[in-house]
């Protein structure tokens with residue numbers, strides 16, 4: 001059955017029941033001026049006369065008092081029949097007449113602040129009281145009956161509502177759009193409620209130890225941007241933001257440049273993950289979701305973030321071309337002066353000095369992304385697999401194994417202060433490279449990263465090769481640590497010599513470690529735990545290098 005559609009439905013009678021009273025007076029005044037009669041719930045109704053507008057209390061319409069501390073206000077057939085009658089059906093119109101129920105043409109609702117109440121740390125009873133029942137019921141009813149009724153859930157749309165009231169009502173297309181927004185709103189509201197109740201009362205709520213992940217996980221996502229394409233030009237793509245989530249990369253403010261691409265977002269996220277893995281000023285340069293540069297500022301550097309960037313760029317200046325840079329401190333003028341000379345896709349940071357924005361905005365192709373205030377990485381990571389989703393706690397700094405005081409000295413002499421600082425840096429940096437990962441670092445900067453290999457041996461080879469064939473020695477030429485002339489005679493400094501190395505997981509055999517030893521690495525940090533640890537320890541001892549076991553692993557896929 002297909003009914004004729006009503007295009008514009010004049011707004012003669014409106015039901016307004018809002019927790020958030022923002023813009024309520026203007027809305028009431030505007031509707032009144034357009035000749036609309038208003039029915040409202042208790043506190044909404046009490047706020048309207050202040051605007052000099054007559055209002056009918058919903059209890060007068062229902063003939064039933066609002067009761068049970070507001071648990072029952074609008075849950076009444078006189079309200080819901082007024083919302084749900086399909087005005088295209090003569091029978092519905094006749095029934096309303098017989099029942100002496102008057103129809104609503106407009107419903108304006110926003111529900112109790114459930115999510116905010118959960119976040120406030122309120123008690124279970126207080127949270128439960130903020131689960132709105134009547135509000136979402138009206139929203140769903142009005143959204144279902146969009147052929148006859150307009151539903152508005154967002155105070156930002158009140159201006160449109162008044163305009164529509166003055167000009168003969170919303171047209172069908174707009175009522176349909178409003179209905180779709182309204183269903184998304186109640187879905188997100190219910191998702192939040194389902195997540196909270198699953199965590200509080202789910203199957204395992206009585207277990208001695210609550211599991212980290214409750215029996216239900218819901219995601220409410222809103223499209224925030226259509227992207228030109230996905231990973232490749234033939235793939236359609238869009239960016240969605242999670243409703244009610246703490247803001248992150250998806251909510252970052254773009255200060256300059258062309259629209260972000262799908263790959264820009266992926267790389268910016270990876271770069272932020274890498275740079276925010278440090279408490280001290282740090283910069284990561286990322287290509288294809290892997291770091292090709294990562295460094296922390298040298299102690300006492302005049303401009304720490306500019307220093308960290310210079311060091312991160314020097315890791316692999318060739319690969320940095322077209323990269324995505326993340327800084328964990330505001331981008332300074334000095335850093336911008338260097339970045340402007342490097343072809344860069346995106347710079348993402350907590351903020352940018354105005355002068356840095358001015359300098360970088362002169363570059364047409366660079367995108368500047370300011371992270372939202374109070375940004376911190378998501379505590380839970382989602383990974384899609386066919387038919388489902390894997391959830392895990394994010395790999396964090398200060399994870400198990402991050403405290404060098406708890407490391408086990410497996411071979412050689414205990415590291416001196418500077419070497420230990422480099423080992424700590426390498427250990428924190430290596431986890432931002434895809435496994436298998438080996439990272440070689442002197443002076444708080446990576447010089448060779450082997451990543452994404454299916455065999456650790458190749459990651460060792462790659463790390464050494466990159467250290468010794470790419471870039472310039474940080475801190476100056478052949479005299480700097482690890483700056484000896486390359487044995488291959490290429491003129492590039494041997495940056496692995498005298499440096500330290502970190503491995504994201506244990507060495508299954510001694511062969512990978514031997515490659516690092518042969519390249520002149522003086523100390524290594526790794527989780528340990530291989531069945532062949534003894535063989536690996538023997539190789540380290542034979543070479544006289546220092547080796548620490550952390551007892552923790554940092555795979556990253």
Ligand SMILES: NC(=O)c1ncn([C@@H]2O[C@H](COP(=O)(O)O)[C@@H](O)[C@H]2O)c1NC=O
Nearest residue numbers: 019041043044071073074075111133134135
């Ligand atoms: N129970 C009901 O019948 C009911 N009807 C509407 N509400 C909510 O009450 C609030 C408005 O109430 P007031 O106008 O008293 O501030 C709105 O957030 C609305 O979504 C209700 N409250 C909770 O369920």
